[in-house]
Amino acid sequence: EPEVTQTPSHQVTQMGQEVILRCVPISNHLYFYWYRQILGQKVEFLVSFYNNEISEKSEIFDDQFSVERPDGSNFTLKIRSTKLEDSAMYFCASSERRYEQYFGPGTRLTVT
Amino acid sequence: GENVEQHPSTLSVQEGDSAVIKCTYSDSASNYFPWYKQELGKRPQLIIDIRSNVGEKKDQRIAVTLNKTAKHFSLHITETQPEDSAVYFCAAGPSGGYQKVTFGTGTKLQVIP
Numbered sequence: 554e555p556e557v558t559q560t561p562s563h564q565v566t567q568m569g570q571e572v573i574l575r576c577v578p579i580s581n582h583l584y585f586y587w588y589r590q591i592l593g594q595k596v597e598f599l600v601s602f603y604n605n606e607i608s609e610k611s612e613i614f615d616d617q618f619s620v621e622r623p624d625g626s627n628f629t630l631k632i633r634s635t636k637l638e639d640s641a642m643y644f645c646a647s648s649e650r651r652y653e654q655y656f657g658p659g660t661r662l663t664v665t
Numbered sequence: 666g667e668n669v670e671q672h673p674s675t676l677s678v679q680e681g682d683s684a685v686i687k688c689t690y691s692d693s694a695s696n697y698f699p700w701y702k703q704e705l706g707k708r709p710q711l712i713i714d715i716r717s718n719v720g721e722k723k724d725q726r727i728a729v730t731l732n733k734t735a736k737h738f739s740l741h742i743t744e745t746q747p748e749d750s751a752v753y754f755c756a757a758g759p760s761g762g763y764q765k766v767t768f769g770t771g772t773k774l775q776v777i778p
Contacts, residue, residue, distance in 0.1 A: 594770075598767065652716070653699070653714065
């Protein structure tokens with residue numbers, strides 16, 4: 554069964570550095586999402602992406618964040634200048650239609 | 666924006682008993698209600714979902730009910746097994762699913778053998 558994949562599984566970075574988190578959605582899916590989960594808390598929506606543009610973004614997704622689909626398979630989340638509070642598990646998700654979002658295994662981001 | 670409340674935060678049941686998790690939502694425009702199971706350190710896994718045009722959906726030992734008038738929905742797990750132990754999240758989203766899905770705060774279910 555196809556799955557969403559994410560790399561790296563764990564990223565450690567220093568405050569102020571840029572990080573790029575990578576995702577490969579399921580191949581026939583058209584809708585892409587990023588969520589984050591701070592340890593022990595609920596999953597929070599960051600952004601949705603369709604037809605090569607952002608569909609919706611949350612208040613968390615400020616100017617420090619950006620998303621890109623650089624080619625036909627990858628979907629990336631960039632954080633330009635990381636803060637301590639950006640430490641979280643970041644999940645990519647994709648859906649074929651407008652429902653049934655399937656999540657990747659996550660990237661644990663640790664900002665020191 | 667949408668706000669999803671989930672209860673209880675923790676739930677312990679004996680193996681074989683039933684477990685019920687309840688959620689309420691605030692936005693009457695929400696029409697899609699998925700449930701996710703998250704094992705420790707793993708990804709959220711979609712286990713069942715329901716759309717507003719039905720009041721109940723069942724898949725083997727799992728069932729969901731939806732009351733749109735009262736804006737609440739529930740997950741029912743029957744004949745619980747130790748492998749059902751996980752954190753369960755409810756969520757709500759608009760009919761245009763490419764928009765965000767808002768998650769509840771999670772229920773940690775422990776099934777005691």
